[in-house]
Amino acid sequence: MAVLFQTAGSILAGGGTFHTVAEQIRKQLGPIQRALIITTQSLRRNGTAEQLQEQLRHSDIAADILGEDILPEPTAAAIEAIHAAIHGEAYEAYIGIGGGSVLDATKLLSVLATNGKPIEDMLGTDNIEHEGIPTVLIPTTSGTGAEVTPNAIVTLPERQLKIGVVSRRLYPRLAVLDPELTLTLPKAVTASTGMDAFTHALESFIGQKANPISDLFALESIRLISGSIVEACEDGSSIRARSAMLYGSAYGGAALAASGTAAVHAMAYPLGGRFGIPHGTANAMLLPHVMEMQLDAIAGRLAQAAAAMRQGMGHAASRDSHARAEAEWALGQIAEWTDQIGIPQNLAEYGVMEQDLPAMALGASEVKRLMDNNPKRFSLEELESIYRKLLPTTKVK
Ligand SMILES: NC(=O)c1ccc[n+]([C@@H]2O[C@H](COP(=O)([O-])OP(=O)(O)OC[C@H]3O[C@@H](n4cnc5c(N)ncnc54)[C@H](O)[C@@H]3O)[C@@H](O)[C@H]2O)c1
Ligand SMILES: [Fe+2]
Structure with missing residues (x-):
């Protein structure tokens, strides 16, 4: 390629x-x-x-x-x-x-x-x-x-x-x-924009267009953000964390420029365009669910991302050789961050209702530039079911 x-x-x-x-x-x-x-x-x-x-x-x-x-x-x-x-x-x-x-x-x-x-x-x-x-x-x-x-x-x-x-x-x-x-960024903006940067890196890394140049930037972005996002939110004056986040964000952008984002970003577009949900918040809410829905296709790549996350967080490399277990750990960790840094997990808070889901799924499916880069082709029903996971009243497993 x-x-x-x-x-x-x-x-x-x-x-x-x-x-x-x-x-x-x-x-x-x-x-x-x-x-x-x-x-x-x-x-x-x-x-x-x-x-x-x-x-x-x-x-x-x-x-x-x-x-x-x-x-x-x-x-x-x-x-x-x-x-x-x-x-x-x-x-x-x-x-x-x-x-x-x-x-x-x-x-x-x-x-x-x-x-x-x-x-x-x-x-x-x-x-x-x-x-x-x-x-x-x-x-x-x-x-x-x-x-x-x-x-x-x-x-x-x-x-x-x-x-x-x-x-x-x-x-x-x-x-x-x-x-x-x-340094003056409020906590909520630090959290949502930081998760946007992380999503750029991870989607560029698992996407169809991933390549040696995007991988270089994506893994370093993942490492830097993993080691600093919680600290940047909890102590906004930490120049170490702020610096790692800014480089992590620029590297995420470089990864995106060399590869591209995918289904998470496509699905975030209707949430921003119709319900005014901040871009990074929409991505953070969707990220673990979209990844989980295609775990079979991306477990190996996610396991590599997990190693970069562990490195950034100062963990010893995992001795668990199962790619799937590492991939699941990575998704669990992402969900834990969003919880720790206060990103909502409920679309109803933004006025989204069950009857909105078909139009949202259709809107997301039409963002072809990004959907074509996604490892798995999602049907409209699958897209709807991902959104539904973020509507707790109708939560399905
Ligand atoms: N061009 C790209 O590659 C690309 C990639 C991802 C997202 N986007 C787009 O970027 C936009 C979102 O940008 P964003 O997430 O950076 O948020 P933003 O630019 O909308 O800013 C969010 C809020 O933070 C405030 N703010 C910014 N810097 C601040 C600071 N230093 N101190 C205090 N407050 C500050 C802003 O005034 C604003 O209220 C969306 O439209 C999104 O779609 C573009
Ligand atoms: Fe983005």
Whole structure:
């Protein structure tokens, strides 16, 4: 199988690197004069966006901060409205600082500026003709790994779905990984975004498109996240845990870029698009159940992932040579984490009812890009039964 691995043009990583971003932008993008900072309320409130603006000013780059906050899980319409408002301004770089919602919006604004067509016509894979405005992506969640993926995900409320735009034109010129920026993440966001990152790694590892390059990133991501997710949630000030989570998230993104996610992500889309469940929470709820449903097909791979999990957690390697037993241990451990870090296990809390399940199963089955990468083909009945496991009142074994 041929593998083409691409990533961000450059990656600047390490604690405190945020404070040298302007200098690095100068090096990577040359003598630019005007840039736009795209961000969200939390980073505006805690002064991070202004700090960046000030830093850029010192490097003779006049930067505006976008007047509008990027809301979580943005809709295509919201991003297009921002595009309409800023179109015509002579920005030479878009700098996105925030969670995956901000990074994805930044990527799309970049190509909207140069392609003269709506997001609707970019959906799917390789539907962007022209290079966008150069982007710099600075994640503040750990996370989507969006700073190193060719993907941007939008919510389409009218279709009650989330859909991906996938194109090499969406890679940034520069990604910046500074764990200090994630110290302010609240526990619930640390938990859900951390499980999203873990899901990227695990799905990339068990998927049909897994390959030696994605495996390298996936296993290291699994190791790092396994050894830090509980600590990052319980002690948000632990720079060790925050750092491991941010690298784990970026490696999960790299694994995803080289391989791809699968049924968990496909099934999460209707939960986000229709019920507004945060992306990482939806993935975390689904992950053990989707894996269990295909255990026969993936036991060997899951056992390998289990070894990386044990390593990260500081366990001695298992002497149990049965792949299936190790795979089951891994699923049990994932479920235990979600419990420990407070991720709900009940879709009813988000307003999902039994009668919604057929439409959700159909919606998930239509996310072909991801379902085709899944080891097992799920029938609509199987998809429904997975969702049903998360509705305790109708719980089936
Ligand atoms: N492009 C990709 O490859 C990819 C992969 C997975 C998910 N996604 C998409 O990314 C979006 C989710 O991104 P996310 O999970 O990073 O969450 P998010 O960007 O929606 O942020 C979640 C919340 O955390 C807040 N926040 C972010 N950083 C903070 C900080 N440092 N301190 C305090 N609060 C902070 C935000 O303001 C927001 O309220 C979804 O739309 C999802 O579909 C994209
Ligand atoms: Fe994801």
